[in-house]
Amino acid sequence: MRVLAAMSGGVDSAVAAARAVDAGHDVVGVHLALSRMPGTLRTGSRGCCTIEDSMDAQRAANVLGIPYYVWDFSERFKLDVVDDFVAEYTAGRTPNPCMRCNERIKFAALLEKALALGFDAVCTGHYAEIRTDADGNRELHRAASWAKDQSYVLGVLTEQQLAHAMFPLGATPSKAEVRAEAAARGLSVASKPDSHDICFIPDGDTRGWLSDRLGTAPGEIVERDGTVVGSHDGSHGYTIGQRRGLAIGRPASDGKPRFVLEIHPKQNRVVVGPKEALDIAELAGRRYSWAGVAPDFAADPFECEVQIRAHADPVPAIAVLRAVTPVPADAEGASVPAPVEGAVTVTRELVITPHTPLNGVAAGQTAVVYLGTRVLGQCTIDRTVSAVPATAAS
Incomplete structure (x- = not known):
């Protein structure tokens, strides 16, 4: 060849x-x-x-x-x-x-x-x-x-x-x-040493790199109930699960550290809360693909393992392809394009439910689905469902 x-x-x-x-x-x-x-x-x-x-x-x-x-x-x-x-x-x-x-x-x-x-x-x-x-x-x-x-x-x-x-x-x-x-x-x-980190940010300072390109935009850091607990210079400088660098001036009522739970760029707002609120009971993505021949069983729930980071351990889960009509909106309310079947706008999302909650999953990450050692496919995560309701985690 x-x-x-x-x-x-x-x-x-x-x-x-x-x-x-x-x-x-x-x-x-x-x-x-x-x-x-x-x-x-x-x-x-x-x-x-x-x-x-x-x-x-x-x-x-x-x-x-x-x-x-x-x-x-x-x-x-x-x-x-x-x-x-x-x-x-x-x-x-x-x-x-x-x-x-x-x-x-x-x-x-x-x-x-x-x-x-x-x-x-x-x-x-x-x-x-x-x-x-x-x-x-x-x-x-x-x-x-x-x-x-x-x-x-x-x-x-x-x-x-x-x-x-x-x-x-x-x-x-x-x-x-x-x-x-x-x-x-x-x-x-x-x-020769292995390369690591993001290749186009060789000094590892992602926050500084983004600030150089996106500038600063002061905004609020709030609890899940909307209580303002601090301020920031731009929501783009934060990631889900982040703890360091929050500069929260007001201590939490329970005395526990706070983590980034949600990021709302349109409102330039960062939502924080307790670590347990990072536990995710379900994740889903509409941008999915199959690594090989598409399985004929994906429309029915099937047992698998899911991995959400390159060096994370795989976690037992149930996955299924689910039709969504009408096309859902993303976290900021923007419609996501989908193929048209007949006269009805239809899209499908790969929905993954881990047997035990995953911690710190963010939209934009990739969830890769395995059957044993085989890579079945993947999806870019569009949405997550917290295992801990806002009232329970407050």
Whole structure:
């Protein structure tokens, strides 16, 4: 097969490309230039997709003896990931830019270009496995090493994208083995630190980064009953579940700390309350997709596990696809477009009810649904239902 190896400049993608070469594929390496500041340098394990990373990828490709190119996807990345990130925070939601990058850049824009150029598959260094069922359909599964498993951030992949995806590291028992293999192959990235945090906010100061772009807008911090307990400089600087940095001048009547429960951007208001009010009994999303062939049982409640963060533990739950008519409004009262079936506007949402409440779930996050090790699909969370009514938590 002709394989396009996405080489980030890290050890995982370099070893993945090497294994694709060993498997006999015709491999070409490509580094995605995502930063609009090409002179940006990496700081330790913070940031990625820098000029330094590009040079590391080039050296790895040279060792492997494969052609290497740099493709400029910075404009697409800004529009589909960075601008989306800002828009979601402006709307009072908590986005996951890594999910958007996988969905819209690495397995949409990149794959689209790869197929147009005659490649059969895109190879990445993600820790996940692709298996084939009895009918020949491809399924996405957790990696052999759950400690490194990255199937959560790949939950947005569709059936068509899985058909052209390759994850050579999926069955690898540990990251230590990958580093040892890289060293044995003479790859200079063998001991390079893993990248973490949001790549376009390398200093980790999300609040400051947003303030630079959205400015300040003084507003109120209130309890669930509307009692004003403090002030803030912009609701976009807060996330659901946040405790630090609230600067509440008035202590709670029960003496317990307060957490961010809700964000209302139109009113520029942040709602706080006790920790137990963060427990969520139900979550749902209308932007859902299936990682492979769509299941024929999703219209009936089915047992599954749900994971709401990349490093969270999966939680037993019941999920179901539920039709919603008319189209529901979002938290700020804006109508959400939906397909039209006949003369009635209908949309469907994936509704997930965990057996035990989940804590600190926010709109904008991604809920990935598993059947055992298999990734069934995902949804972007639009709404949540608290397990603790306002009167009980007050």
